[in-house]
Amino acid sequence: MKLIIAIVNNDDSNAVQTALTEGGYFITKMATSGGFLRKGNTTFLIGTNDEKVDGALEIIKANAKKRVEKEPTVPPTEMGEFFTPIMVDVLVGGATVFVLNVDRFEKM
Amino acid sequence: MKLIIAIVNNDDSNAVQTALTEGGYFITKMATSGGFLRKGNTTFLIGTNDEKVDGALEIIKANAKKRVEKEPTVPPTEMGEFFTPIMVDVLVGGATVFVLNVDRFEKM
Amino acid sequence: MKLIIAIVNNDDSNAVQTALTEGGYFITKMATSGGFLRKGNTTFLIGTNDEKVDGALEIIKANAKKRVEKEPTVPPTEMGEFFTPIMVDVLVGGATVFVLNVDRFEKM
């Protein structure tokens, strides 16, 4: 039995939660913050059998890994001038995952 | 030394917290959410000596286990008609508990 | 690889977070509550290599240990009477730290 503690960006937390629940995982979500900018993020507690740990990590990776996304930026423009947003590469996502051994598990 | 992580329903969290504190346990409470309906619940961190783990689990079970309770429901009624609530069985409570081994414990 | 779970007073949490971040530690912060008075406190999750655990504990101790501080109290006074606050010794701070072994660590 393992306890997975996964810290993901808030933007990814819904996708991760939905995918894990559909994957049959029992998850508990906590609002947390961290990192240099003390940005809000999300920490999941996922209790699962040893052989299902890899599956959970794959789901987390698929939905929360660090990746480059195109995002529109608003270029500086004079008043009233029509502007077309330029798409720029932005680094998003990223997950940190700890897997801990569970001595004893009880459901009551 | 063990760290007990117990996830209980919000309705049971006060009873669990009071009983554990009276039982001499040091507890930390976190507001969390989980399950299919992403309902709010409560996660307790309980650090305790190995031989006191069973005692804590019993307290949690006594105060938070899954159980059937009678709850009044409001039957559909026409306007102004006097209604008598009917008592129905409702499944409440339920706790999920992980017991982890603590490598090192410090109080400063 | 270890996961340090440190519970500190809210008054100390900023100092601890800043010092740990400057020390190069990756930390996640959770708002929690605990103790007899169910006072709000702060729980940090700190993932770190085995040989950096002592360093983290020293930082936590330096910034959050139980200590006596002089705090001004407002003596009872009649209306309009000029009062000079008296400095009294107050017990502040205090940290509880659990160090758990991490089976597996992934950053994605």
Ligand code: NI
């Ligand atoms: Ni196991």
Ligand code: NI
């Ligand atoms: Ni022990």
Ligand code: NI
């Ligand atoms: Ni290790």
